[in-house]
Amino acid sequence: MQYGITFVLISCCFLSYTFASRGNEQSIFLQCVDHCNQTQCPAQLPLPLTLLFWSCKENCQYNCMQTITDKALEHGEQVFQYFGKWPFYRWMGIQEPASVLFSIGNGWVHYHYYHILKKKIPSNYYLKNAMLVYALFGMNAWIWSTVFHARDTAITEKLDYFSAGLLILYSLYYALRRLFYIQHPPWWMTLVFVSCYGIHVGYLSLIRFDYGYNMLASVVVGLIQLSLWVGWSIQQYTVDDKRRSFAYMALISVVGVALAMSLELLDFPPLLRILDAHSLWHLSTIPLMAIWYQFVLKDTTHEMKYHKSTVTTTLPIPK
Incomplete structure (x- = not known):
């Protein structure tokens, strides 16, 4: 996330x-x-x-x-990468079995909590639909991660990158709505996010599939979002008079995912030609994502209890 x-x-x-x-x-x-x-x-x-x-x-x-x-x-010689990948043992034609398995695990977390959110979050909570969309985007991202790691082609690579980019951008959108209590996003806010994503995908698809630009865009959005959540979490234990004792869960999740990504700095030939730093990164995000959803549930309960007038919307009357 x-x-x-x-x-x-x-x-x-x-x-x-x-x-x-x-x-x-x-x-x-x-x-x-x-x-x-x-x-x-x-x-x-x-x-x-x-x-x-x-x-x-x-x-x-x-x-x-x-x-x-x-x-x-x-002969104790150096092991090299081939076409950007370590020499993994494939299984049933799957190029990176460990990354595939852990991608499925991440996707399952989003799937599992999608149903929990749908059941436990009140329908009049202003972020319920946004949460469900986030879980759907999460499932989509990890489905294409699974496909990409199973079989690396030009198409599966793009679908993996575009789906991850969508999740990253939407995560920032969700953070802004939650932290600034935006019940009804103005049209220009939605337009900015939709346009940014459309231009991003259009550039990578029609002009040049630029890995450096794609990474820079993801990092910029990720840093903005990370800063927002870290600042909010710290505030709960310092100056906020209505502290949320569970804020540490958000801090653990967002910082943990960022630190987990640094595993790729330790890039090494895969153990037993199965486990490499990239697959371990995917493994570590599984529990961190579960912590994030637990935070969302606790946060929703707190908001409904202490700030109900701010976080509830009027439900349409059934005809």
């Missing part, structure tokens, strides 16, 4: 992920793929690979990558 502590931190994560792909430039790799492609392709691939749209050449790349990595580990 919340992304980033500093631009430098995230930039370092991004740069390490982007430029550490020397493996696919090695002559031994290129020669292996070329030989495999000439001697084994075309070929009928196993059903799981066919269902996930693996080509014979891509299968050659995978097999060559694993063979070279085997030899590197055997």
Whole structure:
């Protein structure tokens, strides 16, 4: 939900992920793929690979990558990334099984709490629909994260990035509404957010898929949102005379997610060719997201109890 502590931190994560792909430039790799492609392709691939749209050449790349990595580990040599990814063992055609599993876990948290929010939040609470939309955007983001980590293609990559961007931007929208008690957002506020997202996706889709720009945009939005929640949380224990003892949950969640992202600074070859820093980041956000939803539930109860006139809306009368 919340992304980033500093631009430098995230930039370092991004740069390490982007430029550490020397493996696919090695002559031994290129020669292996070329030989495999000439001697084994075309070929009928196993059903799981066919269902996930693996080509014979891509299968050659995978097999060559694993063979070279085997030899590197055997001789204590450096393990390289290939096409921006570590040499993971695939399972049933899935490229990054651990990241897929943890993405599903994150998606389940949003799904689980969507139904809890729908049941427990009063219908006249001004943020109920906003909360439900947030949970839906969360499910959408992690569904496409699952798909992307299962099979990295140009399309699945864009869908993953665009869905994550939508969740980040909407998180800021929600933060502004909650922290400044905006019951009915003015048209221009909604227009600003919709336009920003439309321009963002349009630029990346029609002009240039710029990784640096995409990361910068996410960091800027994430930092604004992070600052808002951290400031509000600290205020509850310092100057606010109507303190919320549960505010620490918001602080843990937003700062925890930001810190979890720093795991990518520790980028390392995957343990057992399964677990890497990126997958551990996805694992750590599962409990942090659950803490966030628990905070939302407690916060709603508190607001309805002590600020009901401020946070309730008039429900339409059924005809």
